Amino acid sequence: MRIRLALLLAFTISVTLVASSDAADRGDRFALVIGNSKYPDAEAPLKEPINDARDVAAELKRNGFNVEIGENLSGDAMRRAFDRLYGRIKPGSVSLIFFSGFGIQSNRQSFLIPVDAQIWTEADVRRDGISLETVLGELNSRGAGVKIALVDASRRNPFERRFRSFSAGLAPVIAPNGTLVMYSAALSSVISDNGSDHSLFVQQLLKEIRVPELMAEETLNRTRVGVTRASAGEQVPWISSSLAEDFSFIPGTAARPPVPVIAALSTPPQSSPSPSPSLVLQQSPSSAKPEVPPADEQAAIKIEKPPVVAHPVVALADDPTIRNLTARLVDNPDDQNALYRRGQVYASKGAYDLAIKDFDGSIRLNPKDVEALNYRCWARTVTGDLKAALKDCNEALRLRPNFVDALDSRGLVNLKSGMTKNAVADFDAALKINPRLTSSLYGRGLAKKRNGATAEGDLDIANAKAMDPNIAKEYADYGVR
Template sequence: MKIRLVLLAFLTLSVAPVMESVAADNRAGRVALVIGNAKYPDAEAPLKEPINDAREFADELKRSGFDVEIGENLTGEAMRRALDKMYGRIKPGSVALIFFSGYGVQSARQSYMIPVDAQIWTEPDVRRDGFSLETVLGEINSRGAGVKVALLDASRRNPFERRFRSFSAGLAPVIAPSGTLVMYSAALSSVVSDNGTDHSLFVSELLKEIRVPGLMAEETLNRTRVDVTRASRSEQVPWISSSLAEDFSFIPGQTAQNTTPVAIAKPREDIKPREDIVPPAAKPPVAAVPAKEPAPVAAVDVAKPAPSAAASVAAAPAEPIRDEARIALALADDPTVKTLNGKLAENPDDAGALYRRGQVYASKGAYTLAIKDFDAAIRLNPKDVEAFNNRCWARTVIGELAAALKDCNEALRLRPNFVDALDSRGLVNLKSGASKNAIADFDAALKINPQLTSSLFGRGLAKQRIGATAEGELDINNAKAMDPNIVKEFASYGVQ
């Protein structure tokens, strides 16, 4: 998931002539916290954009009269101190702004900003180590900020996602206090591919529009959304939500000129991802998941030959070539693996360390090593449902389909309706050529989590294989709109 920046700008509103507006800005004050997090140990390489974007944005805010604090590669404790310091600078009627560029994670329909030292292995870890946008906005509001603006460039594919496969991609809608303006760099529950440059498209276009005199903040962000959508050919469509009751301009003392109004998505209790935010040129929203209960999924006889040679080729593409020996050698220097190796040297029966090392191995493509660790974890704890699910997934990727099916079935016996295992078993069935069983599993997973991109894409492939071409194409296109890397991901599993 490509995650980008979070900006919270709390701005006092100008309400009369220009001189009164400037005076109000000076009395209330403009405070900003700008954070760029790039060096995450769990990522394969540092992010290129956050530090440069944070520095340039901070400079622009200073020119606009903000009292700016900037932080780079902040740990959880450092982020907590920076936020507390910002809270202390807020006065009644202040403008408060937070900019965050780095990795963000959606969990339980909330968006979390992730510090560089977060240890995320299960979903509760997100709430423990991450910083909820809703919580931050609520705290700023309680300090009396007049206008609250949050800009998040955090819709990146993150390195934690496959550790617990039920995570939704991208960010979630925010329930914010009144007087708040929020913008994400991409649509809800979608991610953006890294463009490989030193600055993000979102921040580059945002800075251009902020520098345009005479614009109110809502129009500045709407123009940014249009610019990004056009420049990306609708591959990236930022999301906006506003509950502002007064006018506010990033450039103090400016009055609004006659400009074309653009609709803003107002936050509401029943907000659904991608509604009221995508311009006409953008991709269609995700189709609704069927409401009826999926039919029970029978075990798949993977040893049974496919009905025809053509179907066999379509259902089970050649496994991708993997150099696990080379990967294992490289992982010997991985800091997380080193730490876990140390724990296991002290206690070879540390089931938690075995499971986590298996997750690291699997995420890096060392599936044989991962399976060995999951084997050991399951021997120590025969009811470790997560280990069964992850071993199912790893075995599926390398083509051990019969054993994988047994693991997924055991995970679902231990925890019925376990969405991760339904998604994994769908992949087993897809690779086995049991397309109808795959559809049933993916349907069940999507009923629990409608934004589970892997299940949406897998269901699309399975539908195409049974001849439901149009329905399959819709699922596939929607999954690709949510996660541009999903095709590459499935190809790494040996599914195309």
């Protein structure tokens, strides 16, 4: 459920975070550390990843993590290692991933590359690589409270010369609530191995992890400063955080008072129109009559407007991803990819009005961008602009039939607008493509119950909650209970 998981980021106004998680204190800390150095397509093995992985694993063990370490893993071995990590997750536990090797960005996602990957086209990246967003989403669906990804993969890789169109480095990650991500270098940039046995990034990371009384964000910020200074500004690590609870790498670190946030956006956001929940919408362009919910069914549908939240500068204008993307847009206002990615981040933080504005710009530059159309459909659905949302989803599905994310989004549109039979049809179609799509499973359960199939609906809802404990809250945030 890439779209839903990506947009579950909670809006956090605390700047300094500290360790208070019961799960973290009692030792429910799990880490997967991978060092990949021997890529057959590379001219020579990388010197740093194995040593870095071993040192990071040893440090994490000292800090109470249950660590599995893998070296020179194939695609199958990496997937099995991640499956073992998923299986160990307990509700509220801490999960950490460290990866050193080659990484590639494709289709606006970052992929970790196994040593046996056969990559000649971008499609091969998505086939053989491991999506970082997918991994973080799976950890979240298993109930992990704190999710940390440390990725040292911003290297010039041997595959790029094979692509007609190539984006260097790694892409911004849009991750679930409770996630802290750090790349060893800035977005879309690469660095060269320094010729030593350890990377500069890991040297500084281990130095800061060992400092007592530091919170996780502070530890990584100090690491970024250390790397930047040591490289004379040539290497600047990238950090993104949506931590919703306090955490420190060193167990038992005492809490510090959070820094209050009182700033507001300089430009007040414009609210989107919110049509009546009972508005009857057309499923898709056709001559068939639209489904009209009976009066008693309309009365049974509980639709709530999503809460209106303020968007402090610290969480938006000062967000490192937004700052980077905004700088790119200052240089080139028609950077369609930057508009799309910034829209994603705005939406993930609840700034739907700003997100829709960026998606508007992205679609203006590329009217056939089905990803942007689907995201705008979702954002408009959450804000209640159901008629426009349905139009976006229909267009995305016209351009890409059986686009699972758009089917899932259109199911939500139909559910919110009371067209429960159409909602069931959309969720059914999405689940045929991806049976583990929890948002479609939960939405289908709600729609079935409203159609009178209570037992079937309850079963779908129970299965969805078993796969993702946060799914009910997710739908409540959409305004549907």
